[in-house]
Amino acid sequence: SSAVTPKCVGSPGILNYVSTQVGLPYDTALVLSGPLVPASAGGFLSPGGQAVNVNIGAPGLSWLNGGAPMTLMTPYPGNYGFAFSTPPILTSASAQSVWVDPTHADGLAISQGAQLDPVQAGSVVCATADEAITTVVFGDQPLCAPGSFNFYGTAYTQMHVMSNGFIRFDAPNQSWTPTPATAATYAMVGYWTDLHPGWTNGGAGPGPGTVTVSNLGAGVVRIDWVNCPYYCTPATVTFGIELDFNTDSITIDGLSGIQTNPGTCGSVGADGALLGISCGPTLGATDPGGTN
Numbered sequence: 001s002s003a004v005t006p007k008c009v010g011s012p013g014i015l016n017y018v019s020t021q022v023g024l025p026y027d028t029a030l031v032l033s034g035p036l037v038p039a040s041a042g043g044f045l046s047p048g049g050q051a052v053n054v055n056i057g058a059p060g061l062s063w064l065n066g067g068a069p070m071t072l073m074t075p076y077p078g079n080y081g082f083a084f085s086t087p088p089i090l091t092s093a094s095a096q097s098v099w100v101d102p103t104h105a106d107g108l109a110i111s112q113g114a115q116l117d118p119v120q121a122g123s124v125v126c127a128t129a130d131e132a133i134t135t136v137v138f139g140d141q142p143l144c145a146p147g148s149f150n151f152y153g154t155a156y157t158q159m160h161v162m163s164n165g166f167i168r169f170d171a172p173n174q175s176w177t178p179t180p181a182t183a184a185t186y187a188m189v190g191y192w193t194d195l196h197p198g199w200t201n202g203g204a205g206p207g208p209g210t211v212t213v214s215n216l217g218a219g220v221v222r223i224d225w226v227n228c229p230y231y232c233t234p235a236t237v238t239f240g241i242e243l244d245f246n247t248d249s250i251t252i253d254g255l256s257g258i259q260t261n262p263g264t265c266g267s268v269g270a271d272g273a274l275l276g277i278s279c280g281p282t283l284g285a286t287d288p289g290g291t292n
Contacts, residue, residue, distance in 0.1 A: 002036050002053055002113040007086040008144035009118045014081040021099035021109055025073035028064035028097040029054045035092035036113040048106035053113035054096035070098065092117045119144055121215035128197035128211055130231065131174040132163040136213050138221070143213060145221045150248040151187055152279040163197050163211060165225055165237060165273075166190025170280055176231065178274035180287040187280035189241055189250055191258060193273035197228035206236050219245040235259040250277065 007013050019026075036053040037043045043053045055061065065072040076099060087093065093116045101109035122142035126134035137158045139147040148155040151169050160172040170187040176194035183192065197209035209228030216222055224240040238257030243250055252275070261273070278285045 002115055004036075004115045004117060006117040006119050006141060008139060008141060009086050009088050009120055011086050011139060011144070011147075012083065013086055013116070014083050015095065015114060016079075016081050017076075017097070018079045019076060019097075019099060019109070019111065021076050021101060022078045023075050024100045025070075026076040026097055026099040027070050027073045028095055029056065029069075030062050030064060030093070030095050031055055031058045031060055032062075032087065032093045033060045033091050034058050034094060035117075036094045036096075036115045046106045046108075046110065048104060050106060050108075050110040051113070052096065052110060054094050064095075073100065086116065086118050088118070121145070121217055123215065124213040126161045126163070126211035126213060128163055128208060128228075130163070130196045130198070131176060132197075133172040133174060134161045134211070134213075135159075135172065136161060143215050143221070145215045146219055146245040149221075149243055149245055152283055154187070154282075156187075161211060161213060161223060162190075162192075163228070164192060164195050165228070165239075166192040167223060167241065178272055180274060180289065183274055183276075183278045184285040184287050185281050186278055187282075189252065189277045191225075191237065191239055191252075191255075191273060191275045193237070193261065194231045195225070195228045195237060196231045197225065199229045199231065201234075206234050209236065216242075221245070230259075230261045233262050235262050252277075 031054055034055055037055045039045050042055040045051055065074050096113045097111040099109040119141050121144045124136050124143050135158055136143060138145040148157045156169040160168045164176055166188050167190055168186055168188045178192040197211055200208055206229045210226045212224050214222050221243045222240055226238050228237045236259055239254040241252050
């Protein structure tokens, strides 16, 4: 069987070499624009029953140690990792190694085939249940964003997206009751209020809303709350947050899409809302007071 690894374009990776053939000559066949192939479609089985799954006939095939096939084989130094950066290619890359092995019937030992599948920037669809939390790792699939975002001097590699209208960098939070004093203890951004994006009121309500994190490219990530109802009300909230990883800047926009909470569910509808940003307790965020 082959080893297939999806990686975000531009992300670092390691091709691990593991073999008992230390000191014996070896080389690696590389195809940077093509996947591994089965024996019936470009691969083959050796007389000794070993599977060759790298496409030897591929026009872009090259050898790690250079030269024609196996003419510049070098002694295998032992287990090690070959670091690389995932290339910006749309097709898969593949590799397979071969060692001189006098003990084998073929006179050669062939490694497992390895395949790299570059993944382009994508989106994360977040949970929309009441008080839902979705943790998004910036550099992981499917978002494939830059690895970290600098928020008030701290580099965060992930964020927690709350269905209640805000993101936190430091830790997740399920509270539906915002106060400036509480927000001052968080590293957070957004419109914190009591939302239930998935609420449909049996089909009669305004939902379901959506919460999505999208990689817009060029180092910009956007989080959108679209048509998300306040808990148990017909009014909805639509707005977005953009994180620019190039400048470590944050934009909250689309605020005209925030409707007033009509308070149709008794005390639940009386919950407040907090719009803005807090650097968290480390830098001493303070309570600016409320605004009607």
